[in-house]
Amino acid sequence: MTPWEIHGYELANCNCDTGCPCQFMSLPTKGSCEAAVMFSFNSGHYGGVDLAGTKVAQVYQWPGAVHEGNGTMQTIIDESATPEQREALEKIVTGADTEDMATFWWVYSAMCPNKLETLYKPLDATMDFEARTGSAHVPDVFETTWEPLKNPVSGAEHRARINLPHGFEYRVAEVAKATTKTKGAISLTGTTESHAHFCELHMNNAGVLEAA
Numbered sequence: 001m002t003p004w005e006i007h008g009y010e011l012a013n014c015n016c017d018t019g020c021p022c023q024f025m026s027l028p029t030k031g032s033c034e035a036a037v038m039f040s041f042n043s044g045h046y047g048g049v050d051l052a053g054t055k056v057a058q059v060y061q062w063p064g065a066v067h068e069g070n071g072t073m074q075t076i077i078d079e080s081a082t083p084e085q086r087e088a089l090e091k092i093v094t095g096a097d098t099e100d101m102a103t104f105w106w107v108y109s110a111m112c113p114n115k116l117e118t119l120y121k122p123l124d125a126t127m128d129f130e131a132r133t134g135s136a137h138v139p140d141v142f143e144t145t146w147e148p149l150k151n152p153v154s155g156a157e158h159r160a161r162i163n164l165p166h167g168f169e170y171r172v173a174e175v176a177k178a179t180t181k182t183k184g185a186i187s188l189t190g191t192t193e194s195h196a197h198f199c200e201l202h203m204n205n206a207g208v209l210e211a212a
Contacts, residue, residue: 001097009040009199010170010200010201012037012038012198012199013037013180013194016033020197023162034189035191036058039093040127046091049088051088054085056076056093060072060108067111069111074116074141076118077118095107098205101168102205102206121141123136142182145178146178147176148176160175161175174199179193
């Protein structure tokens with residue numbers, strides 16, 4: 001198993017109501033699960049391959065809950081990545097060289113027997129972690145806009161977090177809302193002003209690391 005470690009941020013949008021029942025061991029809001037995610041890595045390595053400054057996006061779709069399987073996924077790697085970085089990133093985000101069940105990538109990949117061809121495109125992502133705002137653009141695949149939660153009466157911004165001390169994706173996530181428009185092979189239909197989150201990623205072969 002090649003040792004790897006990554007540090008960065010995740011911007012995610014799924015089709016569930018704000019908060020996402022999956023985070024609380026409940027079934028998806030609408031019975032099915034679909035999501036678009038952007039990952040931006042500030043630092044990291046896969047063996048001797050430096051992964052600082054790389055980006056990856058993924059689109060997922062399951063007919064039911066994630067744990068029921070039969071999902072479809074597609075990985076998109078920023079075209080600026082070198083051949084060595086591309087190979088390393090694809091292995092990490094599809095659960096290779098990872099202890100069983102240790103990361104959400106391992107689980108999602110195991111629950112997606114239908115893996116579409118990996119794409120290499122210019123990935124564009126912006127994020128203000130404190131403001132809970134951001135955007136992601138993957139040409140001909142998806143475009144997502146994130147915004148903070150707002151009080152339905154006053155319109156004031158509302159801040160909420162999900163704390164998972166033993167989570168396999170993150171320890172703390174900032175909750176937001178987002179809308180994703182898809183153009184690619186996986187068509188998401190329920191990601192309009194739906195659950196979204198921002199989180200720091202600190203991970204290696206064995207799972208989530210405590211923030212550095």
